[in-house]
Amino acid sequence: MSILLNHEKKGLRMEVFDLIVVGGGAAGLVTASGAAQLGSKVALIEKEKLGGECLWTGCVPSKALIEAGRTKKKIDLARKSGFEMGEVRVDFEKVMGHVHETIMAIEPHDHPDRFRKMGIRVIHGHATFTGYDRVMVNGETLIGKRFCIATGGQVTVPPIPGIKDVPYLTHENFFKLKKRPEQLLIVGAGPIGCELGQAMSRLGSRVTLIETLDCVLHNDDKELACMLHGFLDEEMAIHVGTRVISAEEKQGRIILTCQRKDKNLIIEGDVLLLATGKTPRIEGMGLDQAGVMLSKNRIQVDDALCTSNPRIFACGDAVWPYLFTHMAEYQAGLFIGNALIPLLNRKVSYKVVPWVTYTDPELAHVGLSEREAIAQFGAENISVFRYPLKENDRHIIEGATQGMVKLVTTLKGKILGCDLLGENAGDLIHEYALAIKKGLSVSAVSGMIHAYPTLSQANKRVSDRYYAEKIFKGNIPKLVKWWLDKTRPKNE
Secondary structure, X not given: OHHHHHHHHOOOOOEEEEEEEEOOOHHHHHHHHHHHHOOOOEXXXXXXXXXXXXXXOOHHHHHHHHHHHHHHHHHHHHHHHOOOOOOOOOOHHHHHHHHHHHHHHHHHHHOHHHHHOOOOEEEEOOXXXXXXXXXXXOOEEEEEEEEEEOOOEEEOOOOOOOHHHOOOEOOOOHHHOOOOOOEEEEEOOOHHHHHHHHHHHHOOOEEEEEOOOOOOOOOOOHHHHHHHHHHHOOOOEEEOOEEEEEEEEXXXXXXXXXXXXXXXXXXXXXXXXXXXXXXXXXXXXOOOOOOOOEEOOEEOOOOOOEOOOOOEEEOHHHOOOOOOHHHHHHHHHHHHHHHHOOOOOOOOOOOOOOEEEOOOOEEEEEEOOHHHHHHHHOHHHEEEEEEEHHHOHHHHHOOOOOOEEEEEEEOOOEEEEEEEEEOOHHHHHHHHHHHHHOOOEHHHHHOOXXXXXXXXXXXXXXXXXXXXXXXXXXXXXXXXXXXXXXXXOXXX
C-alpha cells in the first residue's frame, strides 16, 4: 500500500483489483464472471474482441460450416429415401453469411456490456507485466492481488521453405472467404484439417489433405482413426506420410513440392490452408518482469494452475496440455476456487477429458486408449471390446452404420476408456465419461435400461460383450447344462 501512496502523491492513480484477467476467450470470460459473482473487483483485458478463438474463428464458425456441409450431404442422400429433386447448387457466399449469422447469434453471450453489468472493468488493449503485481495497458498501470493469464493460442506456421512468400490461410482468417476454392490444399490432418476439409468437399471444393504422419488424427485411437481415414478418402484426396518440402506461387496457383518416402510429388491448388497446430500466445507480455517461468515455450504451472509467481495463475491454451474450450472452462472454474477460496486447494485432473472431432462420422474419445492402457497395465491385464454400429438398429434406421464403439476395461470390468466413431459420437461419449469419472464397471452401463431404438444402445451393447465373454464361454454354460439336466423331469 505504501507504493500506492507514493504514486498517488506524484499524481499517478493506480487502480487495485482483486483479480486481473488477461485474455477474453473462454477461460478468461469464465474466470472474470465467476470472480465477479463472488464479489471480487475484476478487470478483464483483451487485445481484440471478447469471445476469443472459439466464438470468432474456431468452434462456432467451424461447426456452422460443418453443419452446412452435412445438410448438403443429406440432400444428396435424400434421393435414396425416395425424394425426387433437381440439382442442388451451393451459394458459397450465402453459406459463409449463415456462418457469420451464427457467430452473431451467440456473440451477445460474450459482449462487453454483459460483463460490465457484472461490475467488471473491460479494457481493450495489450497487457504487459511491469512487475510481480502489476500490468500496464494503454499507458495505465493496474495492480492486482491475483492474476489469471488466459491469452489462448496462435497458429503454428511450419518452417516450409517458401511458405512466407505464398498466400495462405489459417483457421484465424479462413472464415473470411467469400469465394469457394475450386482446389483447396490443406496441410495438417488433425481435427481442423479433417473437419474443414470434409465440409469444403461437400460444399463443392476439390480438397487435398497432406499429413506428415502415417494416419489422420494421430492423437486418437489409431484403429478408429484409420477407419475414419477410409471414410474420408471417399470425399477428398488424402496423402499421409507426406512432408511438404517447399511452397511457391505461380500465376495465382499454389504449388507444393512434397516428399513421400523416397519419392517427390507436386500438388497444386488455388487456396492453401495451414492446419498445423497452435502455440501459446504469450509473447510481449513481460512475463520475465513478473517472475513467471516458461517451460517449452508455454507458461509453467503446478497442479493448482499457479505459476512461479504465487499471485499469477494461468489456464487454457496458454498452459496446455489440451487445447479445448471445455478444458479452458474446466481450468477456469478450478482457478476461481483456488485463487479466491484458498482453503479449497483443488488440483487439476486430466484423467477424464473427452474430446471430439466433428467429422461425419464423428470421432470421440475419453479415458485411456487401448495403446495407453497396454502401456500402463500390460496387454495381459486389460480387455478390449468392439461393437460395430452396423449391428445397432437405430444406426441402421438412420443409415448411419459407419463406425464402431471400442471399450477398454480391466479384466474385472472396470472401465478405463472408450473410443467411439459414429453418428453423434460426441454426445454418446459422455455416458462413458461419467462412468470413468465415477470409477464404474461395465455393469453400470450394461445394467442400465436404454430406450429402444436409440443410438445410445450401442453403448450398452459394447458393455454387454464383457458379460457375453463371461457367461457364454468357459464353465458357466457347462454349469447351466448340468443344472438343467439335473432338474429336468424324468419323464421328459
